[in-house]
Amino acid sequence: TSDTLVYKKSNGVFALNFAKNGNPDKLIVCEGYMDVIALHQAGFTNSIACLGTALTQEQARLISRYTDEVILSYDSDEAGQKATRRAIGIFGQTGLKIRVLKLTGGKDPDEIIKNYGREKFQNLLDGAANDIEYSILREREKYDLDSIDGRSKFLTAVADILSKGNPIEQDMYANKLAAEMAVSKDAIIQEIKRAYKRRTRAQSKEQFNEIVRDTVMPKDNVNPERPKHYKAARAEETLIATIMQNPDFYKKIRDRVNEDIFVTDFNRRVWSALANRLENGRGTDLSLLSSEFTPEEMGRIAQFISMRDRLSNTVAECDDCIKVLEKEKNKMSVSDASQLSDEEFRNLFKNRNGS
Structure with a gap:
């Protein structure tokens, strides 16, 4: 937009x-x-x-x-x-x-x-x-709480939610859930501790991977952000390659993808150019992009196309890429948050009242 x-x-x-x-x-x-x-x-x-x-x-x-x-x-x-x-x-x-x-x-x-x-x-x-109450309510809607299996899965999901809270909250909700679900409070507390350990191990692994990427990844002149955001860049490249190979997929995902979801600037530019051509019915021929990119950049885009043998070429693969980008974007801190001026805001009220 x-x-x-x-x-x-x-x-x-x-x-x-x-x-x-x-x-x-x-x-x-x-x-x-x-x-x-x-x-x-x-x-x-x-x-x-x-x-x-x-x-x-x-x-x-x-x-x-x-x-x-x-x-x-x-x-x-x-x-x-x-x-x-x-x-x-x-x-x-x-x-x-x-x-x-x-x-x-x-x-x-x-x-x-x-x-x-x-x-x-x-x-x-x-x-x-x-x-916490909102998140627990959402989990309730997913499971059949009249069955043992449903209650077990529900409590495992809730333990993951509570593992992010403080000990007082954990104790209070453990008491409440134990009475409601006919299980011991100790069992719920133990599951909360296991969930906390799983989450902290996953976070430590991701932090280690980021350090390794920043240390050993070679410099990338075409997409200098790629080493820092390797996971997101790979998802971007896979998404671009899949759409270039299967332009008919574009209509199925267009409402979920725009420039803002891309993490790296180069891949964002490629997607913007590609989407512009698809919106105007001009196809995905690689030669059509040459006026907007340097020869070195065109070489990188050609590498995307060479990924065809490693792609499943399905809409599901596009969905997976979008999920990765949404998750990676959530982790990022974006600077320069700006505000509308007072005068602009007042004009909005005038326009709305006058309509």
């Missing part, structure tokens, strides 16, 4: 310049700027939204400077819930208290305000669950 007055690919926090006034003890984080405008008009002036395709670590840190708590008020559809789960992970690294609004009666805050008014939304805010 191109930059506009209200949507920028830089990671600004919309309306934070208004919401931070008065040192609010909590901020309501919405999915879109229209929700924020509706909430501000209804008197919820502590509402904000993160610009760009997804919440970044830099945005989360910026928000944490002005409040101790965030209430996530994302859309109730699957995309909104996916964004909620992702936001919990990112905000969790800032030390902020996190609560999650369960939207009932509408798909987003704007719709609820229009249909039911301010009081309805205030009641939803008052009943917002904390991040």
